[in-house]
Amino acid sequence: MNKFFSLAALTAGLMLSGAASAQEQATTASSNGSYRPIPNSDIMFRKTILRAVDLREKQNKPMFSEGKEISRVIIDAVKRGELMAYRNDSLTRTFTPAEVTGNMSYAEASAGLSDEERAAGFSDESADDWGAPKPKKGSKPVAKKPAPPPSYEYRYKDLYQMELKEDMIFDKKRSRMYHDIKTITLVVPSTLASNTSGIEKPIATFKYSDLVKVFRNNPDKAIWFNSQNDAQHKNLADAFELWLFNSYIVKVSNPNDARLDEIYGGQQQGILASQQAAADLIEYEYNLWSF
Template sequence: MNKFLSLAALTAGLMLSVAASAQEQATTASSNGSNRPIPNSDIMFSKTIWRAVDLREKQNKPMFSEGKEISRVIIEAVKRGELQVYRNDSLTTTYTPAEMTSNMSYAEASAGLSDEEKAAGFSEQDAGGGWGAASDDGWGSSSKKKTTASKTKGKTKAVVAKTPPPPPSYEYRYKDLYQMELKEDMIFDKKRSRMYHDIKTITLLVPATLGANTSGIEKPIGTFKYSDLVRVFRNNPDKAIWFNSQNDAQHKNLADAFELWLFNSYIVKVSNPNDSRLDEIYGGQQQGVLASQQAASDLIEYEYNLWSF
């Protein structure tokens, strides 16, 4: 009888262990980009937050040092095939390396004519090297370099009109790509009784303030899983450096810099039913900055109240 009870207890224990293991595996999958996912059963509070990171700020300069820019590390990893790039932070669709390169490229604008040249009688056709109906050779004679038809031995032969070549395209320098957006879940783990910043994705952006960015708005280059970035940073310790200006012997890996939160950021969006950014909700950039400070204060106060009551 005792042997039977012992066997039944052992069987029940094994079944519970397998069930717990299955639940743990299901809730800790890193498909959402999390490097250290927290099981849903341990989450008491969670809020999704989007933060802007300006790499020109003094506190962020260590991850944007000359030749070791985080934008350089990420983009070169994509070009080597070491890192997957996604279209947005939903992580459902991807870009090819060529598409990402196109997103971080710009076309050189046509220089055109100055006011002095226009006053002297030159036209845009002259500046185009004869891509108009006629061009002046500078001696008062004009020669047509583009015709629509010509006669040869009594027959009319169509001539294909030439079109001007497209303007050349260039990639932005790594130093130009100083804007990032970070998506995280701010989670209170009831098992460990502490708040975690669970980073999900990081998005590289073309800043709106760049002169070559004629659209005047931030343009996403690509989004990356944070778990993938940690792997790339660890695999490239000589490149993925957080520069310690006080001690060259104590440079850190970029993965450690994010883990220790050695950067400055400001909140641009908090999860809401309309999926709106703070400046859209409050009606302007200035109001959005004030709302960002208020949102950060509210989250700190919420965490404090969890400990107080």
């Protein structure tokens, strides 16, 4: 009898231990943004890759169609509280919807006075007082706080730059390579005239698993536009699943966490390194099947 109870207790303990381990693994996987996480025990090879996606490219225009831009779908979901926005791809700190709106806004530059107006004796201070009554004699002038320039949100069509973080994984159980997307980041392009900084500015980062839910819950808006057949538009979630977009590699995991253009000393060298990195990954997968 004692042996029976001991065996039952051991079995129950193993089941509880296995359940706890599975729960821990699932929690860890869901926290990194993966939609279909692959168990660590099945991973033979993994490389973390950062890709840039230019939505103006011909292959990417179906997810950037008029009125149904992917940037519109994402930002609108944030504004109505359906989607959580994160500060970076570590996914540890979040933005409020108001902060996301601020990140995708720009201040209008002050026009100021022309050279002719300055030569005529006008100053920026006097320009602010045009039309104002003159102060009385003996009264002290009141210092005026300059009004901040008005700010405007970028149009959804202006937000044509995205960054996609993925793990390229070879699953030894299924004997195939997977693109396990983790996060997608919306970026203010550096080429916009209103972006006076001249550098790309991240708006917010989003878990891919959260984005899939948003795309599925809004099938009338989250559309990959099929220009050949209006009856065959696809959901954006399916477009990412089928890899119906073009991208180029800007970073492959490395000890310095540096981008390719930083490693190779320039934008042109970075483009060449991106093409080489893509070829190397394809060759690695081919060699797995060859030997």
